[in-house]
Amino acid sequence: MSAISSWNLTISPDTTLSFSWRPSLPSRPRKRKTLVVLAAGLGAKPTVLVAEKLGDPGIQLLKTFANVDCSYNLSPEELCTKISLCDALIVRSGTKVTRDVFESSMGRLKVVGRAGVGIDNVDLSAATEHGCLVVNAPTANTIAAAEHGIALLTAMARNVAQADASVKAGKWERSKYVGVSLVGKTLAVMGFGKVGSEVARRAKGLGMDVIAHDPYAPADRARAIGVELVTFEEALRTADFISMHMPLTPATSKMFNDEAFSRVKKGVRIVNVARGGVIDEEALLRALDAGIVAQAALDVFTEEPPLQENKLVRHENVIATPHLGASTTEAQEGVALEIAEAVVGALKGELAATAVNAPMVPAEVLLELSPYVALTEKLGRLAVQLVAGGSGVKFVKVAYASARGPDDLDTRLLRAMVTKGLIEPISSVFVNLVNADFIAKQRGLRITEERIVLDGSPEKALEFIQVRIANVESKFASAMCDSGEITVEGRVKDGKPHLTKVGSLGVDVSLEGSIILCRQVDQPGIIGKVGSILGEENVNVNFMSVSRIAAGKQAVMTIGVDEEPSRDALKKTGEISAVEEFVFLKL
Numbered sequence: 333m334s335a336i337s338s339w340n341l342t343i344s345p346d347t348t349l350s351f352s353w354r355p356s357l358p359s360r361p362r363k364r365k366t367l368v369v370l371a372a373g374l375g376a377k378p379t380v381l382v383a384e385k386l387g388d389p390g391i392q393l394l395k396t397f398a399n400v401d402c403s404y405n406l407s408p409e410e411l412c413t414k415i416s417l418c419d420a421l422i423v424r425s426g427t428k429v430t431r432d433v434f435e436s437s438m439g440r441l442k443v444v445g446r447a448g449v450g451i452d453n454v455d456l457s458a459a460t461e462h463g464c465l466v467v468n469a470p471t472a473n474t475i476a477a478a479e480h481g482i483a484l485l486t487a488m489a490r491n492v493a494q495a496d497a498s499v500k501a502g503k504w505e506r507s508k509y510v511g512v513s514l515v516g517k518t519l520a521v522m523g524f525g526k527v528g529s530e531v532a533r534r535a536k537g538l539g540m541d542v543i544a545h546d547p548y549a550p551a552d553r554a555r556a557i558g559v560e561l562v563t564f565e566e567a568l569r570t571a572d573f574i575s576m577h578m579p580l581t582p583a584t585s586k587m588f589n590d591e592a593f594s595r596v597k598k599g600v601r602i603v604n605v606a607r608g609g610v611i612d613e614e615a616l617l618r619a620l621d622a623g624i625v626a627q628a629a630l631d632v633f634t635e636e637p638p639l640q641e642n643k644l645v646r647h648e649n650v651i652a653t654p655h656l657g658a659s660t661t662e663a664q665e666g667v668a669l670e671i672a673e674a675v676v677g678a679l680k681g682e683l684a685a686t687a688v689n690a691p692m693v694p695a696e697v698l699l700e701l702s703p704y705v706a707l708t709e710k711l712g713r714l715a716v717q718l719v720a721g722g723s724g725v726k727f728v729k730v731a732y733a734s735a736r737g738p739d740d741l742d743t744r745l746l747r748a749m750v751t752k753g754l755i756e757p758i759s760s761v762f763v764n765l766v767n768a769d770f771i772a773k774q775r776g777l778r779i780t781e782e783r784i785v786l787d788g789s790p791e792k793a794l795e796f797i798q799v800r801i802a803n804v805e806s807k808f809a810s811a812m813c814d815s816g817e818i819t820v821e822g823r824v825k826d827g828k829p830h831l832t833k834v835g836s837l838g839v840d841v842s843l844e845g846s847i848i849l850c851r852q853v854d855q856p857g858i859i860g861k862v863g864s865i866l867g868e869e870n871v872n873v874n875f876m877s878v879s880r881i882a883a884g885k886q887a888v889m890t891i892g893v894d895e896e897p898s899r900d901a902l903k904k905t906g907e908i909s910a911v912e913e914f915v916f917l918k919l
């Protein structure tokens with residue numbers, strides 16, 4: 333798991349531009365600014381609702397950081413009522429996390445943790461729209477599921493469940509329960525992911541010929557364990573056994589339907605430890621009745637638990653378990669820890685490695701991009717505040733100047749932060765990495781990204797970043813560059829974000845506190861006048877730069893201030909006779 337850590341924005345004594353002044357005021361304690369992508373309300377302990385039984389190690393870990401409310405078997409209404417008091421929710425497959433849940437949370441719910449793999453019980457679109465991160469625990473139950481798949485495969489082939497019931501009923505039916513052998517038979521693994529490949533490995537150990545169908549799996553991974561990747565058609569046509577291991581998605585829903593069963597080898601045997609919905613259960617029943625499918629072993633069902641009168645469950649050639657794939661002591665401890673870590677991390681503002689609805693940014697990339705994350709958000713904030721009232725922001729360009737190749741720079745995080753910067757100052761919407769693209773789209777904001785390819789060493793991720801807003805007027809005319817766009821540019825210096833260009837003018841101001849941009853007639857004494865107006869109000873100037881447009885004619889002064897000056901102070905600044913235009917921008 334990786335963290336966007338807290339950092340202090342300190343004043344840099346960098347003086348590279350035309351004139352740069354760092355006031356020698358006594359230093360004050362600086363506020364520690366934390367970039368919290370998803371963090372819950374700071375200060376108060378967050379509340380985590382655990383809605384289904386979770387292993388004790390996970391509960392203990394959660395308790396070190398949060399108030400933990402373990403409330404099982406909640407009705408949908410009870411869940412919706414409780415959720416508005418919770419920052420995180422942890423579920424397994426038995427709880428439907430619907431749009432109603434996100435709406436009822438009224439913005440408080442920041443993370444949904446799925447203690448397992450399948451997230452088909454969570455409305456991901458609704459989560460994303462509400463800026464709620466969904467994390468899962470994708471690895472800890474893989475082996476358990478694979479072992480259960482093999483258990484079902486062998487039990488089915490040898491009629492273990494039926495024979496057991498028969499013996500317990502006082503019978504001794506040896507000829508009725510003659511089974512089939514696995515060795516030399518072809519097993520088609522549908523979905524060659526974590527569980528599928530472990531099933532394949534184990535089936536090879538049983539002497540089976542294993543093929544797999546997975547449109548997204550790399551052939552070399554399959555080859556490495558002696559499995560051939562085949563088409564859906566070929567899998568159906570050649571398999572003696574078919575084992576399901578794909579996720580339930582719109583594309584896999586009822587993938588096994590009448591049509592598919594019409595193309596299988598007669599007498600095929602089917603195992604499903606993936607999701608009930610990947611099989612059309614009525615079609616399977618028809619195929620069983622017709623002898624097309626000889627047997628089925630099912631751990632998962634479209635509706636769980638299935639109705640008592642479910643004909644499939646009661647079919648004599650079907651064995652069924654109550655969604656036990658992940659249910660081993662070891663897997664449940666592992667899953668509980670995996671999900672508790674992910675949820676706590678997300679509540680702390682870290683980016684989870686197992687995020688389902690947000691880009692996963694590897695730790696090293698995150699570490700490298702952290703200063704640019706702050707920079708891009710601030711550039712977005714500055715750019716949007718430079719737009720004159722009445723001109724709607726629609727077209728935004730973000731240009732990344734780097735010596736790196738395009739594939740060497742993951743900009744999703746930066747784009748999200750620009751979006752956050754652009755939208756939050758002008759709305760009440762909370763933007764984060766999860767919902768940034770969605771919210772931008774919803775507001776008709778078109779953010780395009782460009783690369784400025786630089787010569788030089790690719791060691792540094794980025795040289796500078798530009799944010800440009802087209803088709804708008806600016807309340808600070810000097811912020812418009814020659815192309816007619818509001819333009820702000822920044823770079824990271826000594827690990828700190830700096831504003832280095834406004835419009836076509838080079839400036840240099842550390843991006844902390846807030847900023848006053850001021851264009852004035854270039855003459856002596858202006859800096860002093862502005863400085864004393866701010867000083868009278870006890871407003872601390874943390875950085876200042878002056879760039880001349882033309883000597884003796886015009887200059888632009890960029891002043892970084894720690895406190896927000898009063899209206900009166902801003903008015904007085906504007907009234908200095910040499911000042912032609914000025915604007916106060918909050919960071």
Ligand SMILES: NC(=O)c1ccc[n+]([C@@H]2O[C@H](COP(=O)([O-])OP(=O)(O)OC[C@H]3O[C@@H](n4cnc5c(N)ncnc54)[C@H](O)[C@@H]3O)[C@@H](O)[C@H]2O)c1
Nearest residue numbers: 450477523524525526527546548577578579605606657658
């Ligand atoms: N019964 C249980 O208790 C239990 C336990 C763990 C996992 N599961 C389920 O098992 C399934 C697999 O889990 P996993 O951890 O291996 O997931 P995974 O993401 O590692 O693997 C899924 C694989 O399915 C492939 N896939 C996607 N669409 C496909 C399609 N149309 N046809 C064929 N393959 C396709 C993907 O490319 C991927 O390789 C999931 O449905 C999960 O919910 C069930």
Ligand SMILES: O=C(O)[C@H](O)COP(=O)(O)O
Nearest residue numbers: 424425447448449450658
């Ligand atoms: O997707 C999964 O991880 C499995 O289906 C396990 O589900 P469970 O947590 O409800 O046992």
